[in-house]
Each structure stands twice: as structure tokens, then as C-alpha cells.
Amino acid sequence: MSELVIETSGLRKEFRGRGGVRVAVHDLDLxxxxxxxxxxxxxxxxxxxTTIRMLLGLARATRGEMRLFGEPVPRRLPAVVDRIGAVVESPKFSPNLSARRNLLLxxxxIGVPDSHVDDAVETVGLSGREKDRFKSYSLGMKQRLAIAATLLKKPDLLILDEPTNGLDPAGIREIRETIRTLADAGVTVLLxxxxxxxxxxxxTSATIIGQGRLLASGTVDDLLGTGTAYRIAAADxxxxxxxxxxxxxxxxxxATGSLRVETDDPESITRRLAEAGIWLTELTPLRPDLETFFLELTAASSLDGPDTSTTGYVTTPQETVR
Ligand SMILES: Nc1ncnc2c1ncn2[C@@H]1O[C@H](COP(=O)(O)OP(=O)(O)O)[C@@H](O)[C@H]1O
Ligand SMILES: [Mg+2]
Known part of the structure; x- marks a missing residue:
């Protein structure tokens, strides 16, 4: 069994408001x-x-257990905090200082050598731009600088909360490349x-939640399975x-004129068509993407009816919360 870097068991967060109790995280096992x-x-x-904030000691769990690198948190957070980098809220940088100056400060x-600044700048792909003022940076560069700041202490675990929010496709690709570089260097990333x-x-793996509840977890290959549908194209x-x-x-x-064929035996398709004198110009395995998988998961759970177990909210008798 491989080591677990993050582990939660029965993790729960309730928010109390005027309308009653809202369960934001529902007995989550991560x-x-x-x-x-x-x-x-x-x-x-x-x-x-909310889950990430609880893991980092920024919010208190209503109940449940959490471990980071095997240590129970928040109690033992000081023992592991140096191994964890996180970008949850936008960090504050001085707009008039260069990116490098900001990182040096x-x-x-935090008492790490200056050489870590250059390593971090390099990892996030900001080399050559590190002397520019922070305020001249694009949103994507600012987000990469935020990641660079968390890399200064060379963490083993990096937690990134929606790092691509608000970025254009080029910015999203840059963040994705930065994440790949980090993973290749052996850093575990929670994204x-x-x-x-x-x-x-x-x-490589994923946990999918909906309304505070665990819906599915596993490697992406396990979650999506291998395709049982193919797209084929032929002249006729x-x-x-x-x-x-x-x-x-x-x-x-x-709509494109190609055909979607449900089968787990593509050989029988090509053989059958060849026997009929029809030659394929395309045969592509179709695998559901996570988006489709998620929509199917949530559609299935909403069939159970609108009680608290599917909405994730505990409601008071007089008033429905949301
Ligand atoms: N400080 C808070 N007080 C009350 N409700 C909150 C608070 N923070 C988050 N929530 C609620 O908890 C739920 C989960 O929010 P959040 O963890 O921010 O979701 P996500 O990050 O997946 O978008 C939402 O319904 C949100 O409105
Ligand atoms: Mg959020």
C-alpha cells in the first residue's frame, strides 16, 4: 500500500446561519x-x-479526523507545515517591487537560502521576467508567482485551490505545465x-465531490474505465x-457524418465492414471524460429525491436552507 499524503475520515463542516445549519462538508473520507x-x-x-482550509488549519472541522503525512492535524500541523505549500487565497505581493524582490523578501x-528563489522562478517558467515589477504581470504570471512563493521551502505537497480561475487558455496551459514540472520532480499536488x-x-488520480459528499475516487483510468464505444468513419x-x-x-x-458504435470488440467491427466491402477511414476509441462522468454521477444521485442525504443540507422544519 502506498503512503497517503492526505487522509481524512468522517470530515465534516457545518456552518450555522439564520436559516439553520448548512453542512458544507459531509463526512468526507479523502x-x-x-x-x-x-x-x-x-x-x-x-x-x-472548506476542506482545504480545514486541512491547513485555517478553519476548524466540526468533526472528523485529518492526517497530513500520517500526522494528525491540526494538532501536529507544526511538525509537517514545512513540507506543505498552498495557494488558497491570492497572496499579497508588493506591486512596485519586481517578482524576484518579492520572493527574496x-x-x-522564512529563512531559506536566496538560491531557492531562482529555483522557484525557474520551475514556474518565469525566468527572464523575474526582474519585472509585479504590477506589470499578467494574471497567469501572478498566479505562477504565487506558486513560486510556496515553492521557496521546497515542499513535498503542494495544495492549489482552483489555480486557473480567471485565466485565459494560454495561462491555463502555463499553470498545467508548471504542475507537470512539479509532479515530475516528485512533488505531490492536490489540485x-x-x-x-x-x-x-x-x-493521475481524482476525488470527485458534490454537495460536500464523496461521489467517486480513484485513478483517472479506474474512474473512467476503458472505452466501450468507438467513433468510425467511412466514405459511405x-x-x-x-x-x-x-x-x-x-x-x-x-453530426460530423461519422458514426458512434457501442462495442468492446473493435475487431469484429472492422471485420464485418471489410466483408461488406466497406473500408474505414477512422476508428477512434471514445472514453468518457470526467465532466460526463460527473454529470452521470450527479444525475444518478438526484434520482433519490430531495432529502438531506442528497442535497447535503440539513434543513430546519420552518425554513429550507437554499
Ligand atoms: N464562512 C462561511 N460561512 C457560511 N457558509 C460558508 C462559508 N464558507 C463556505 N460556505 C458554504 O459552504 C459551501 C461550500 O463552499 P466552498 O467550500 O467554498 O465550495 P467550493 O470551494 O467547492 O466552491 C457553500 O455552500 C458555501 O456557501
Ligand atoms: Mg472554492
Whole structure:
């Protein structure tokens, strides 16, 4: 069994408001293995930030247990805090100082050598721009500088809460490359996001939550499985569809003119079509993406009816919370 870097058991957070008690995190069991990029995924309001804040000692859990590197937190947080970097809220940098100057001030305040600044700048891909003033930075560069700041103490675990929020596609790609570089260097990354399809490209494993509850967890391959559908294209799609349907295969035409074929045996498709004198120009395995997987998960759970176990909220008799 591989070492778990983050572990929670029965983690719960209730917020008390005028309308009653709102359960933001619902008895959550998290297990993040060492190494790789772990996606912490769920729509807005599903409890990602609240969970991360509890892990980092920024919010108190209502109940449940948490461990980081095997140490119970928040009690033993001081013992592990130097191994953890986190970007949860936008850190404050001085706008008129250069990025490098900002990082140097930070590195001296936490007592790490200046050389860590250059390493961090390099890892996040800001080399050559580190002498520019912070205020001249694009949003994506600012976000990478925030990651650089957490790298100064060379953490083993990096927690990034929606680091690509508000970034354009180029900025998103740069963050993704930074995350890959870090993972390749052996840092375990917990990456939260509400955009499931986007993080799928960088995650090795993922936990999906909805309304504070665990919906699914595992390696991306385990979660999505191997494809049982293929996209095929042929010069005469109607003839191809006819041939397959008459063999009892389920075929759905796509807008592009290609066909979606449900099968776990692509050989039988190519053989059947070849026998009919139809030659394929495309055969592509179709794998569901995390976005589709999530929508299917939540659609299934909403069939159970709107009680507290699916809404995630405890309601008072007089008033419904949200
Ligand atoms: N300080 C707070 N007081 C009351 N409710 C809160 C507070 N922080 C978060 N919540 C609620 O908890 C739920 C989860 O929020 P959050 O953890 O921010 O979700 P996410 O990060 O997944 O978007 C939401 O319904 C949110 O409104
Ligand atoms: Mg959040």
C-alpha cells in the first residue's frame, strides 16, 4: 500500500446561519497517495475550499479526523507545515517591487537560502521576467508567482485551490505545465477545480465531490474505465451503419457524418465492414471524460429525491436552507 499524503475520515463542516445549519462538508473520507497530481473536483459550492482550509488549519472541522503525512492535524500541523505549500487565497505581493524582490523578501522572512528563489522562478517558467515589477504581470504570471512563493521551502505537497480561475487558455496551459514540472520532480499536488475536463489532462488520480459528499475516487483510468464505444468513419456512412445494425450492433450517427458504435470488440467491427466491402477511414476509441462522468454521477444521485442525504443540507422544519 502506498503512503497517503492526505487522509481524512468522517470530515465534516457545518456552518450555522439564520436559516439553520448548512453542512458544507459531509463526512468526507479523502485519501491522496504520495506522488502524482490528484484532482479534487466538484462544482462551485461543493466544499473544496472548506476542506482545504480545514486541512491547513485555517478553519476548524466540526468533526472528523485529518492526517497530513500520517500526522494528525491540526494538532501536529507544526511538525509537517514545512513540507506543505498552498495557494488558497491570492497572496499579497508588493506591486512596485519586481517578482524576484518579492520572493527574496519572502525567502528571507522564512529563512531559506536566496538560491531557492531562482529555483522557484525557474520551475514556474518565469525566468527572464523575474526582474519585472509585479504590477506589470499578467494574471497567469501572478498566479505562477504565487506558486513560486510556496515553492521557496521546497515542499513535498503542494495544495492549489482552483489555480486557473480567471485565466485565459494560454495561462491555463502555463499553470498545467508548471504542475507537470512539479509532479515530475516528485512533488505531490492536490489540485482543486470545478472544471473537470480541464484537469483531466494533468491528473493521475481524482476525488470527485458534490454537495460536500464523496461521489467517486480513484485513478483517472479506474474512474473512467476503458472505452466501450468507438467513433468510425467511412466514405459511405449509411452503408456502414446498415451493415453494423443488421449485425445487431448499436450505431448512432454523429453530426460530423461519422458514426458512434457501442462495442468492446473493435475487431469484429472492422471485420464485418471489410466483408461488406466497406473500408474505414477512422476508428477512434471514445472514453468518457470526467465532466460526463460527473454529470452521470450527479444525475444518478438526484434520482433519490430531495432529502438531506442528497442535497447535503440539513434543513430546519420552518425554513429550507437554499
Ligand atoms: N464562512 C462561511 N460561512 C457560511 N457558509 C460558508 C462559508 N464558507 C463556505 N460556505 C458554504 O459552504 C459551501 C461550500 O463552499 P466552498 O467550500 O467554498 O465550495 P467550493 O470551494 O467547492 O466552491 C457553500 O455552500 C458555501 O456557501
Ligand atoms: Mg472554492
Amino acid at each position: 485519501a491522496v497517495p504520495a506522488g502524482g497530481v490528484h484532482g479534487f473536483l466538484g462544482p462551485n459550492g461543493s466544499g473544496k475550499t 519572502l525567502s528571507r522572512s 482543486s477545480s470545478h472544471i473537470l475536463a480541464e484537469v483531466q489532462q494533468v491528473c 456512412p449509411a452503408a456502414a451503419a446498415h451493415s453494423l445494425v443488421s449485425a445487431g450492433v448499436s450505431v448512432t450517427p454523429e
